[in-house]
Amino acid sequence: MNCIQWRTDGSDPFPSWRDREDYLDRYGARAVLWVGDIRSVHNWGWSPAALCVALRGRLLAGNRGCAVEVGSNDVLVTEAGNGLRLEPTGSGETRVAMLWLPPPTARSRAQDPLPAFFADDAELAVALGRLIHAAQEPGGSMHLCLDLVLNLLAHRQLTLADTLRNCPGRSDRHRRQLYSRLLRAKNLIDHGQAVPLDLAALAEVASLSPSHFLRLFHRVFGASPHRYLVQQRMLRAHRMVVETAVPIGTIAQRLGFINRCAFARLFKQQFGLPATRLRRQASAHLRLGAPRLLQTLGSPSRVAYSPVSNAA
Structure with missing residues (x-):
């Protein structure tokens, strides 16, 4: 697979196409690399599968009804088909890199990658950075860098094979x-x-x-969707309690718990300690210079599926 870097002609800073056939007419079986700043919401009515990474700032990426926030070293693999929406979040400029992959053809027998979100995947993010650098340098080895990105992506996709x-x-x-x-x-x-x-x-x-x-x-x-939802939000709550200073009530609110008391009861049930006590113990261990001991504090492995009516 070859790759080209999309450069603006001054009339439109974003690459665009109407549909699958229009993309293939313009670029054929080539990937399209775009690097630019997102200052407001931008939509594509149709988009092939793509890899998205935030080079600076954070953005909210929406694809097929699923909107996730992409930050540093996060790599989002979007699903081919209708709709792609990028929106900057927070203050400051958001710089984004997009690598659109060509739609598979009957002759190639290739398959679109499955949609995925690789959180804090420095290896894949660095490989994309090398591809960007190669595209900007005269005589840069774009094809070698692209092969590395595609090989890493294929390896990541294998992790989805079991399910x-x-x-x-x-x-x-x-x-x-x-x-x-x-x-x-x-x-x-x-x-x-x-x-x-x-x-x-x-x-x-x-x-x-x-x-x-x-x-x-x-x-x-x-697991049922609800039980899986509760499990994942409790794991996120554990990380926020141990690793941040965000108030406990704010954590409960951010994770969608309307009732703080219900959140407190479920947290203690799952981790064996109230959130406030767990935070105090975590802080004490950090002061003693023993961060590894945090693994013993209300280990997330104790999370069990438990229905909570007002969790989501």
Whole structure:
């Protein structure tokens, strides 16, 4: 696969295309690399699969109903199809790199990558940085850097293979389509904003009926969507309690818990300690210069699935 760097002609700072056929007419089987600043919301009505990384600042990337915040060293793999939305978050300028991958053709028999979010993946982010540098240097080895990025991406995609096998389907293509839909909802739970997410909302993101989504999610990931949602938010709560100074009430609110008392009860149930006591013990260990001991404080491995009606 070859790669070209998109350069503005002065009329439009963003690459654009109408649909799959328009992309192939313009670029063929070549990837398109774009680096630029996002100062306001920008939308693509159709987009091939792409790798997105924030070089400076943070951005909210929305794709197929799943919106996640991308920060330093985070790499988002978007799903091919209708809709891609980029929006800067916070103050300051947001600089973004996008690597659009060409749509597969019948002749190539390639497959679009599955949607994924690789949090704090320095190896893949650095490989993308090398590709950007090679594109800007005369005689840069873009093809070698692109091969490295694609090899790393293929290796990351293998981590999804085990759960993909659990997904039913009439054919391999149908199985991947269903799995991609489930991954939209899972990625939203794992990395999306902490907004209330009920079964109907998650099923809508996956473009499935609530009953069908519930059965498929449990079959593929081994837990109901609600139990998985609670588990992931409690793990995030544990990290925030131990690693930050954010007030406990604010943590509960950010993670979508309307009732702080319910959050406190569930936190103690899952980790064996109230959040305030866990934070005090974590701070004491840090002062003693023993950060490894934090692993023994309310270990996240104790998280159990537990329904909480007002958690989301």
